[in-house]
Amino acid sequence: MESKIVFEKNPFSKRMKSMLRVDFRRMFKSLLLYILIASALLMPVLMTVMMAMMDGSVSVDPQTGAETVMQGPENTWQNLGTLPGGEAMGGGEVFMMCNINMMFMAVAVLICLFISDDFRSGYAKNLFTVRAKKGDYVISKTLCGFVAGAIMLIAYFVGSVLGGAIAGLSFDLHGLNAGNLFMCMLAKIFLMLVFVSIFVLISVAAKQKAWLALCGSLGGGMLLFMTVSMITPLGSTFIHVVLCAAGGALFALGLGAVSKVVLNRSSLV
């Protein structure tokens, strides 16, 4: 018996809707996301309070006898960037780089484990058998990482404000205004797209090898990490936001296309 079978086309919007729903549901069910958000929230609180407590304490090198006076933060916004005439948190040797920009690296952990889990569990096999379009997967994962990164940045911002308040630090913006602060955060959020696109590319190339994805992502991220504070200063303006948004879109499109090629040309199991 032979009869006609109708194969229906699944439009892009429907495909993306279902894939985003699956990925977001998985991401928001993952304990790792909440651990990272909690860390993003608690870390600036603990760090600010601890460094404020250490302010003025003297440490002596037992060999040379040289004395070092510990300098704590003076202003809450040092957690986010450099104020005019000051320096950012983590500018010193202790807690080096421990400011909001760390979130750009922390999101790598989430993305690498999220994607490698797809391949390790065999979920990717089920997915790619029924979904021929690899681009959908890349878009969905990039958006998930972007949203997670944005949440982590906001959590760090909230944590910084809390930490500053608890430690009794100044909230003075030294000539900047709330608009600059908002633009700075917005620019960082858009810049997150650049990092996420890099991490997604490295993760889809490494597939089930989470360790390789992590090492590659952290290494790759480090190359750009130092530029974050320059591109998104505390005194950011609309231009910074536009530049970061354009850079994010460009990286997402370019590296997304490369990720798609990698998935199309390599073994998915």
Added chain:
Amino acid sequence: MNAAEIKNLSKNFGPKQAVCGLNMTVPMGAIYGFIGENGSGKSTTEKMICGLIPTGGGSIKLYGKDYTDETVRAKMGVLIEAPGCFPGLTVWDNMMLQAENLSIPNAKREVIKVLKTVRMEGAAGNKYKNCSLGMKQRVGIAMALLGDPTLLVLDEPLNGLDADGMRIMREVFTDVVKDGKRSIIVSSHLLGELQKVATHYGIIRHGKMIVEMTAEELDASCRTYVALQAADMGRAKRCLGLKYSRVEEDEAGYIRVYDLTTPEDVVTHLYQNGICVTEIKTDKIGLEEYYIDLMKGGR
């Protein structure tokens, strides 16, 4: 139109040629038993059909369309190596994820339906990592059945199943293809089980298809034999060996005399030589023996 038509398919992994000019035809409504030794290229071929690894050459057409066509791929169900489930999620959650990936309307109803089909409705709330091997395999098959697929590709789906599980799977397979539109490609080393359901066979060796046949053709080409037990087995075997070209003793302790359909000649011959036959029957070799015979170069 065939469900799958593969021509000249090849795939190399470095210097190793995994699949080499493979041709394969899976008719619509067929349960295609895909058989071969370990490392013969079965899984590689199945992965290429599913688009999980790029082909090294040749063509794959599914329902007359290229295998990369998204509309055809959306109507495929797959179980390759192990079910693709997240260990920390429940069976239900895993099934719902796949249902959403397939954009199935009424996903809950569909998931309940397929879980009932594989008799797993009672274990839907269990975490996948806590399921037994057989249960995991059933979940994998249930997942492959989601979305009413027109082509199922199942790699060793019977592994780890108990007798009841295997019976259920046989029922599921025959049920899937009964309307003549859907087809199943199933590879298994459990040839006895496969023979109970397969309508077509393809035997692969060193990446090449060596035989493709229907179940009827297999049946016709399987040798008949007379199996017997005698009071003095050693003498009986020697005595039969002098008259018949192929006499062997099987694992169950029977002497088999091949290419005979009636036992009268054998009984008469042994009786004339003073050997008493205690049990005798006629039978045909199964798929397993046919396959072993083929691999040994007996055909």
